Every structure is written in C-alpha cells, then in structure tokens.
Amino acid sequence: MSTSEMQKQQHIERLFASIAPRYDLLNSLLSFNRHKCWRRFAVRQCDLWPGDTALDVCVGTGDFAIELARAVGKHGRVVGVDLCRPMLDLGLKKIRRQRIHNVCLSEGNAQTLPVPSNSFRAATIGFALRNVVNVENTLSEMVRAVEPGGRVVSLELARPRWPVFRSMYNLYFYRLLPLIGWAIHGRREPYAYLPASLTTFHSREELSRIMAKVGLADVKVFDLTGGIVSVHVGVKK
Numbered sequence: 001m002s003t004s005e006m007q008k009q010q011h012i013e014r015l016f017a018s019i020a021p022r023y024d025l026l027n028s029l030l031s032f033n034r035h036k037c038w039r040r041f042a043v044r045q046c047d048l049w050p051g052d053t054a055l056d057v058c059v060g061t062g063d064f065a066i067e068l069a070r071a072v073g074k075h076g077r078v079v080g081v082d083l084c085r086p087m088l089d090l091g092l093k094k095i096r097r098q099r100i101h102n103v104c105l106s107e108g109n110a111q112t113l114p115v116p117s118n119s120f121r122a123a124t125i126g127f128a129l130r131n132v133v134n135v136e137n138t139l140s141e142m143v144r145a146v147e148p149g150g151r152v153v154s155l156e157l158a159r160p161r162w163p164v165f166r167s168m169y170n171l172y173f174y175r176l177l178p179l180i181g182w183a184i185h186g187r188r189e190p191y192a193y194l195p196a197s198l199t200t201f202h203s204r205e206e207l208s209r210i211m212a213k214v215g216l217a218d219v220k221v222f223d224l225t226g227g228i229v230s231v232h233v234g235v236k237k
Helices: 003-031 035-044 063-072 085-097 135-145 163-185 189-199 204-213
Strands: 053-057 077-082 103-107 120-126 146-157 216-224 229-236
Touching (some): 003 035, 003 085, 003 189, 035 063, 035 216, 035 229, 053 063, 053 135, 063 103, 077 085, 085 103, 120 135, 135 204, 146 204, 204 216, 204 229
Parallel strands (some): 053 077, 077 103, 120 146
Antiparallel strands (some): 146 229, 216 229
C-alpha cells in the first residue's frame, strides 16, 4: 500500500470513528429514511436461500449484516468485516440487543479480507466503496470470497440522472447536509466529506466496467429513489 493510500485509510478510519455514535442517524438523513428499503432490495439481488452464507464488507454498525441474516435464516451464517473498531462495537451491541445469533463481526481490511476463498454465496458492501483505499482491490477480494456462481452486490450513493431532481438533491446534499451535521454533531468536516467523496467517485458505467474486470459477469445496475442510490450486481464466473 502506498503512503497516500495509507494516509487515506487512516483519515477515513478516524473520520468514521468520530461519527460512529451518530452513524445510523446520518444514514437516515442521507437517505430521507429510505435506507432500510434500499438494503432490502440489495439483499434480494443476492439470491440467498435459508442456510446460505453471506459476507458483508465494511459492515459498519451492522444493518446490512442483519438484513442478510434474515435472508439466510437461523441455519445460515453472515460474516461482517470492518476496519473501524468503534463502528464494530456499536454493531455488536445492536446484534446482541436484537438477539441475532447467526452474525459474526470481525475487524479486518477490505483490501485483504480475513476470510477463505470461495466460501460465501454472496458478498455485499453498502455505502462504503467510495471510502475504500482501492475500489478494484476491494471488489477483487469480494470476488475471491464468493463461490463460483455467487453474487457481489454494491449499494452506493449515486448522482441522480433527472436534471431537476439532481439540482434539488445537490442543494440538499452539498449545502444543507453539512449544516445539519454541524447542528447535530458540532462538526462540519465529516458531513462535508461524504458529499465530496461522491463527487470524485466512479460513475455507474465506470463501476460496472471495474466489476467486469475483476471477474464478474452479467453486471446489472438498478437505480433507486430517482437515482440517488444505485445497486450494482455481478455474478462470479
């Protein structure tokens, strides 16, 4: 890993550690409280059945892993990996509070996932590809982790396609959200970083090409809620 990549990783880890207690609230603000519906849609694209195994990368406070746990049932298994310890601690508390017994959370880097190859039916990542050090490496690791025929699914913020809606959303996302973050948290930086990270992130088409490059076939893209998020789905060859 280069020096610049290490610096980015350390910066992101510190940033998310600082907002961990308010991360779930942030998700609701960013999504107009639609994030639960988006996750349910993304999990349906995983094609999971009771008894399957699933991996959630950059698991955060565990919401995606919990949704996956419902899909695989009590005889299935979900593994969640995240580099940020404070986020994992909150996720563990949430899982215990909901009495979910088929989810295991562990500390690890998305660039070198601490899981065996070809061992999961699906691998997911939610609202996190913008924040990893190397998107291609992360997707390659997710491909490595899933079995042939398994699916890799990314749920990520996107740029709305409709001009009028895009203008309205940009006003909220780039102008109002940092102010809301300052009012709630007393800090603007984390809430200004998140919109900025979308500006420099890959387009839907670029991300589809990367997914194909790392070994995924039949890559599909689904726009949700006017295109403020997109779900990318690919099948391991």
